[in-house]
Amino acid sequence: MAFEPRQTPHDGSVRTAVGRRFAAIEAWLETEREQVALWAPVGIGAGIAAWFLLLDPAQWLAFCCGALGLACLTAMLPGHGRLRHMLMIGALLATMGCLLIWAKAVMLGEPPLARPVFVRVTAEVRSVRAVPAQDMVRATLRPIDAPTLPRTIRVNIATDDVPHGLGEGAIIRLRTRLMPPAPPAVPGAYDFAARAYSQGIGATGKALRPIEVQRPSQEAPPLRARLFAHIVAQVDGPAEGIAAALATGDQGAIAEPDAEAMRRSGLAHLLSISGLHVTALIGATIFLLMRLMALSRRAALDWPLMLIAAAGGALVGIGYTWLTGAEVPTVRSCIAALLVLGGLALGRDAITLRLVASGALLVLILWPEALVGPSFQMSFAAVTAIVALAEHPRFRAFAAARDEAWPRKIGRGLAVTLATGIVVELVLMPIALFHFHKAGMLGAFANLIAIPLTTFVVMPLEVLALLFDLIGLGAPFWWLTGQALGLLLWIAHGVAASPMATLLAPAMRPALFGCVILGLLWCLLWRSRLRWLGLPPVVGGVALVLLAPPPDLLVTGDGRHVAVRTSAGMAILRDRAGDYVRDTLSESAGYEGELDAIADLPEARCSSDLCALRLKDGGGRTWRLLLTRSDMLIDRTAFQKDCAAADIVLSDRRLPRWCQPRWIKIDRWLLARTGGLAITLKKGEVHTVHRPGDAHPWIARPPVRKRTRPAPQL
Template sequence: MKRALPDRLQARLLSERHRLPLWLPVGLAAGVLAWFQPRYEPSPWLALAGLILSLPILIAGWWRLSGRLAGSALLCVSLGFLAAWTEGHRAPPMPELPRRAVVLTGYVLSVEQLPSRAEGDPGSRRVTLSGVRFMTWLDAGMAPLRRDLKIRLRDDDGLVFGPGDRLRIRALLSPPPFPVMPGARDLQREAWFGGLAGTGRALGAAAFAPADDGLATASGLSSGPDEAGRHAEPHTPDADDETTRRNTPTDHWPVERLRESIAARIMSVLPGTDGAIGATLLVGQSGAIPAPDRDAFAASGLSHLLAVAGLHLGIVVGLVVAVTRYGLVSVEWIALRWPCKEIAAIAGLLGGAVYVVMTGLHLPALRSLVMAALVVLALVTGRRAASMRGLAVAATLLLLTGPSVLLDVPFQMSFAAVMALIVGYEVLRLPLMRLHGEGRLSRRFLVHVLMLALTSLLAGTATLPVSMAHFGEIQPFFVVANLMAVPLTALWVMPAGLAGVLLVPFHLEALAFVPMGWGIHAIVWSAREVASWPAARIAVPMTPGPGLALFLFGLCWLCLWTRRWRLLGLAPMLAGFVSPFIMPLPDLVVAPDGGLVAVRDGEQLLLAGHSRDAWFERDALAQAFARPLADLPVNGVQADGMQTGEEQDAGSETKDGEISCGEDGVKGVCVISRAGRSVLLRAEDRSDGNDLIPDSVCAGMDLFVTVTPARRSCAGVRTVDRFTVWREGAQAVWLRRDGIRVLSDRAWSGERLWVMRPGGHGIPNLPLAQEE
């Protein structure tokens, strides 16, 4: 009896032995997550110990399935852990950026056209610079930045430049921001693994900089002393210039110039939204799509059309294969002697590779290209193309070469969607074949529509929790929108677009781009129409990380097994799906710069205070809480859900009485009473904390929160002020009957490589020693 359960489990595993290798990337992913979870930097010796220990386990237990599984699992987890540690420590440190306006020079890596802010406005551009130098006396002799900078140019900047050019810009820079609340999106981690040092906006027009003027004075833009009041000395070319050239990639500049040239030709033929979407589909440049249309695509469930992925690559490969094969078989001598199917498959793979390079080597397209290469290899060698194994190989390669992609949206959505599609059609293959049969054309058309709806349903359901976690919303009508948009993209838009690209050298691209615009216009219309329906976009609160991981593990369990026990994966999938609805949200949040405060009040989120990044923080908080925003009437001003007294000095309070503001004659102060706890909130204070709050107001308070330094106000009361936020990051407060819980972003994120020092300070870009 004691061995009954292990024997039954081993029998089930043996019956699924052909699916066991598919779990190898899952083990790698578990190791990657294990490295990201601790709040302190884990030691690589843990992974090395796991690797060493896995070998004797594999050798000793090779003759038993349990031994092989245990050794393989430990090996995969250790490899994933070590790969993540290697990628994290291989990245250059985050530099200290100037806090004031600075003149900088750098090489252009790429140029992105941004959408216009008003009707008739051509819009601005965002340039990515590499090998950046700051033209100040303090940075004289220092090596160029090892990370890139993204600079938004002025709207009226008409300088014509491209990748490889060296620019000189006066800009105001900012480092990657801290998370807006504990557990929210971590832009510092994304910047660390993305090679980004920060962003900025140009204060003046860009100009070309000579290749040897890396540390020249800023007199080309404004003569006289630099920002520190000192004259910078002229720079003479030395070894640092060679370092700049070595650290600046040049291999992709011709490709970038070609991409931008094609995008410009598309948008000259198709101005506005149609041209921006055409440039997205053909060269992967999506920055010029207007925000309202991008929102319409998101609300209708068509965002995947704006992200170059497996659908686009499959269309390109299919078109190249069809044209090549029909071209070969049309010649009788070739059709009888050459392997036309294999040649067409190789030509399709090469065409797909060119398309992936032209669209910017995005992760979903790379994953699809790896799978396509495996399928072509199977066709050429006469073997059966195993799609799920190809997906596992693609996932393994990506996790070993860039483990941080596991936390990115494209990786999660693309693999979840493809895995669900493969398994869904594996299960429904026989019913669909019987339904297709040898029916008439009308029946085949209905089957085609059914398969399109089934494809959208499978992919949309599998990626729904991922979309909830990263975008905070559900699109219930995504199937309807995809029924029209996907066939139009595959049969009209992409073929016409590829034909237009081939006609560009002959200046005849309008013959194909104009019809492509008709199809794009129809897709945009369908997206806007579906987005205008009631409940087309349902907001969802912030999904906890364990909830998303639980759903993805359940999806893997459901898709990677073939027996009935695969249905056990539905339980963790359901638990992960409902996790954002059962996780308690904070009652109060203080933004990372200490200037903005959010208070949860029923079905809305009340905001108060001022912040430099208020626009970004407001959007992030609205998404995290899935509630509409309103202003907190700190001085008795009427707001939604607030009841104001006859006189403004009497203050105001919410309908349930939990929040009251402007009472006791103290301006800018609110009292939050909930779950038997009281919080005193000072949301406005023009005295910078010098005007003390009377002790009578502080009496009986469990917590004092202020957007300015507390100084001597409310002495003896637990305090969260601007200095607290500066040291520990954003603060989240839960009011419970058993006490008040305060969680800081520093306590949540810990001391990891990408977590910047208080105030967003990085490591100074010190000059190199002679030996270096």
């Protein structure tokens, strides 16, 4: 018997085992039937994400055909199980998402300017936005009789150069240097080109004096601009920018040190008009309307007070959303608030994950490009985490109101707030690491004080100040608002100064980020114990990012700025680089500290034209780098010898063919195809901004020059 062949199961037993597994999946989905609909925004979001990740129309079309094929295949399968319906509807939603963003990009986007140009242009002003923190004004213009220019351009005008009569509807003539919207400077950096394309901006530049106003504006400034200017004039000191942002959503008056402190302390969400502001305003409106109507005996007995108060709150919420510019977090919050008010008016509990899913679905249908932005991801992730935590039975039992002594009641409230803040920080960590390469660690503790201070002190004082300004008595309330905001900034700077305030990491790969997000959604959207199967991808993805070796060499897309990692930190080629370039290079490398000058390094030898540098990677190998620092012509004999001795040669100009380093030559010709670079020397990895064959419409492509042959002589 020991030498007889083993028995193998026949086809019927295999089918039985497969059938049992499908039956187990169906039984689990039956217990989670109320959560299945929450995956509808995930389906349409998968199609939108596929359009951004795939390269060209052939791949986009292949994705749509594959998704439709999956839908047809599942539709032909026998049975009526939930898994079959989920796959079929999910494939259809993914196809719809891909086609939706594709169609919107083709019909409504603005192709970028092909190359930088100096022009004198006559244009109509479409909008004007003041940026006091940078001492300038941003004007969106529509060029007139300029077929070679995009339909919409944006120029920055210095405050001292702003002419009288500049406003919406004015016609001006100016000289400017226009450039295509900037792509990411290095891999993982902010992609302004994609955002500008979705906003319809085809070029940006700086206006040069003089600026002629051929027809002054006849329209009054928009209400948002007037409110912004009024608040900035009423509040003194650094608090003016925070006060203006809380009321209008415009952060242009916030100084960069204060904005950085708010980001590091985890309080930056207070500056973006979102659920906190909309909820506070609508809640205050409903409270006041209920109290005022209750003063009338007839209204209290005969009128549907909750329905009237909910309608008033809805109108105030819609007006506030319009006033603050209708940004994605504000729209999401307004939609959610309207659904909540509708549920309250009908006498139902409307604060559920279905509410969040409905808001996400509506935002993705109207603004599909918002999916890849940090605003959409962080706002919906935070709200989903809060609602999912509130729906957990144990947390709901702990947070439920009860008759107890006030010290225990206050302690319970603080514990609930702290637990909610910690959960939100953990959920937002991978999103913050992907977009900003840093995540707040102490935000939950800072928000314990900052959120009540903003909700119950700052915003009511600011509303009272605006109301009393109508009769000229708002000065005392503005003073109190400034003092409260000073306390908020003190908290932000105090928390930001801690070395544990932020967690830094180098740029995360999009595929890894997608796995982490799917794991988060799996944990948040299901209710049974199987929800924790999504935890390993989240923990593993974050661990891989934190343990990944940072790049040793960063090169911006124009080749002018180079950052190298040394044993003592990081150093930059041009020590006169601005703060924006320094911050971009530091964040992409996951480095927090000052960037030294490469010329000051002991392992570097620099002249006015060249820098030779020796770098050691993690494996102990020494790499030789040669970098150009000027536009001067260098002697060929010496330069050719140095090129041959170097492993990497880097320049912001085009290098001749006879310059042949041992490994890679990075010059203007290569960077025009690749964009910025991030290089890890130990592994020999080179990551680029541009992907070969990328056909997304916001990528600027210079026109091909056709060579014409001279006409033959007759």
